[in-house]
Amino acid sequence: MSLPLLQPSTATSFPTSIALTAQAPSFLKSQSTWFAALPYPLSLLTNTESQEKWQIYENLFLASLRTGADATAWQCLEALVARFGKTNDRVIALHGLYLEATAKDEHGLAAAMRLYEEVLIEDPTKFSIRKRRAALLRSAGKTAEAAQALVNILDASPTDAEAWAELADLYLSQGAFDQAVFSLEEVLLVMPNAWNMHAKLGEVLYLQASRTESVGEKARLLAESFRRFCRSVELCDDYLRGYYGLKLTSTRLLELRSTSQKQQQNTSDPSTGDLAPPSTETVKKLNAIATAKLGEIVRRASSGEKGWDGFSKAELSAARDLLDKSTLKIER
Template sequence: MSTTLLQPPTTASPRTTITLSQQATHFFAAQRTWLTTLPYPLNRLLPTESQEKWLAYENVFLACLRTGDNDAAYTALQALTARFGNDNERVMVLGGLYQEATASSQAELEEVMRSYDEILKEDPTVFALRKRRAALLKSVGKPTEAIGDLIKMLDASPTDAEAWAELADLYLGQGLYEQAVYCLEEVLLVMANAWNMHARLGEVLFLSAGKMEAGSGDKLKTLSESMRRFCRSIELCDDYLRGYYGLKITTDRLLEVLDGVKQKPQVASTSDPVTGDLAPPSLAAVKKLSQLATAKLAEIVRRGSAGEKGWDGYNEAELGAARELLDRDTQKIQR
C-alpha cells in the first residue's frame, strides 16, 4: 500500500491531493477479491482486514471530495459504511461531509443541518458530528451560532483541543483577539508540545498587538509574548518555516517598538511581580533573534526550493511568502 494513502489529505498540497485522488480507481480494484464476499465473522479474519486499509479508504474519500470526484468518494464511503455500519460515529461524519460537499443549494445544506440536529437530539454525545455541525454553520456565514455550539460542547468535554482550536479561529474571524488567545492557551494546556499551536498563538498575539496604541506598554508586552511563542515553536520543531517566519516579522516589529521606548522612558519596560509578566527582551537579544530568523529562513527557502533530500516537505506558497519577506528586507537594507 502506498505511503501516500496513509497520509491525511486535508492539509496536503493540491498536487499531493490530486495524486491521491488519481489512485482511487486502482486502489478500489486492488481491494476486490473473492475473499471479500465471505460472510461475517469470517470476513474479519482476512489478512487484508487492517487499520491501514480503512485509513486508506478514508483518505481516498477525502482526497476525492477535495478534487470533485464525487463518484469515487461515494464508492469509498459505501465501503466504509458496509464495514462499520451506519451508526458508526466516524461514518456518520463522513456521510455528512459528503452531503455537504455535493449539496447544490442552500436548501440542501439546510436539510443536512436538520439531519445533524435529528441525530444529536437522539444522542448529544456524538461530538464529532457536533463539530461538523459547527463547521457547517461557519461555512454558511453563521459564526455566532457556531461559537455557541462549540461552547456547549466544550462545557461537556473541556479537554477537546480540536474544538478549542476551532473556537479560537471563529473568535479571530470576529476580531475577538482576547478570546482567541484564551482558547489557544487552552489548547496548549492539553497539547503543551504542539509547536504549530505555539506559532498560531504567536500569530494571534501579533495581530492583537497591531490593534494597540503605538508606543504603549501593552503593545510592547504583547509583541514580546508573541516573539516568545514563536521561539518556543522552533525550539520544539527545528526547521519549522512558519515559526521562523513569525519570529522574523515579530522581531522586526519589536525593534521598531523598542527603539521608540528609548524616546519614551515612561513606557513600562520592567517585569511585574504581581501579574507574573516577564520583562521585555533587550534590544541586543531581539537583534540576534532577527538575524537568526533571517539566516534560517534563507536556508529553508534555498534548500526547500531546490528540493534537497530532507527539505522537500515545505508548502510552495509558504516558501514563496518567506522569499518575499526576505526580498523586502534586502530592499530595505539597500535603501
C-alpha cells in the same frame, strides 16, 4: 499510492489530491471482490483487515471530495459503511461531510444538518457529530450558533484541544482577539508541546499588536508574540512558520524601540504577571538567527535538496519576500 494516502489528509496538497483521485479507480478495482457486497458484519469474515487499509479508504474519500470526484467518494464511503456499519460515529460524520460537499443548494445542506441532529437526539455524546454540526453552522454563516455549539462541546469536554482550536479560529475571524488568545492558551494547557499552536498564538498576538494604538500595549503584545515564536522553534527546529514569525516580530520590536522615547525593554508589571520585555541585544541576536535560518530553509528547499521537500511553495515565497525586504532596508 498508499504512502501519501497514509498521511493526515490535512497534509495533502491539492495537486497531490488530484493525482490520488486519478489513481482511485485502479485502487478500488484491486479491492473489489465477490465478498465485498456482503452485509456487515458478515463482510468481516472474508475481508482482509488492516488499519492502514481503512485509513487509505478514508483519505481517498476526502481527496475525492476535495477534487469533485463525487462518485469515487461515494464508493469509498460505501466500503467504510460495509466495514464499520451505518451507526459508527466516524462513518456518520463522513456521510454528513459527503452530503455537505455534494449539496447544490440550501436544501442539500439542510439534509446534512438533519442527519446530525437526528443522531444527536438519540445520543448527544457523539462528539464527532457535534463538531461536524458546528462546522456546518459556521460554513452556513451562522457564526453565533457555531460559537455556542463549540462552547457547549467544551462545557461537556473542557480538555478537547480540537474544539478549543476551532473556537479560537472562529473568534479570530470575528476580530475577537482576547477570546482567541484565551482559547489558544487553553489548547496549550492540553498540548503544551504543540509547536504549531505556539506559533498560531504568536500570530494572533502579532495581529492584535498591529491593531493597537497604545505604544506600551503594542510593545507588550509584540514581546509576548516574540516569545511564542521562540518557543515554537525551540520545540521544532526547521519550522519555517516559527522562524518567519520570529523574524517578523523581532524586526517590529526593534523598529518600535528605535522610534519610542520610552525604554520599553526595561519595564514590567509584576502585579499582572507580565514579564519584562526581552533586551534589545537579545532581540537583535534572535533576529539574526531567524534571518540565517530562513535563508537556509529557502535555499535548501528551493534547490530540491533531499530532506527539505516538505515546505509549501507559498510559505517559501513569503519567507523569500520577507528576507528581500530586510535586505533592502539594510542597503538603504
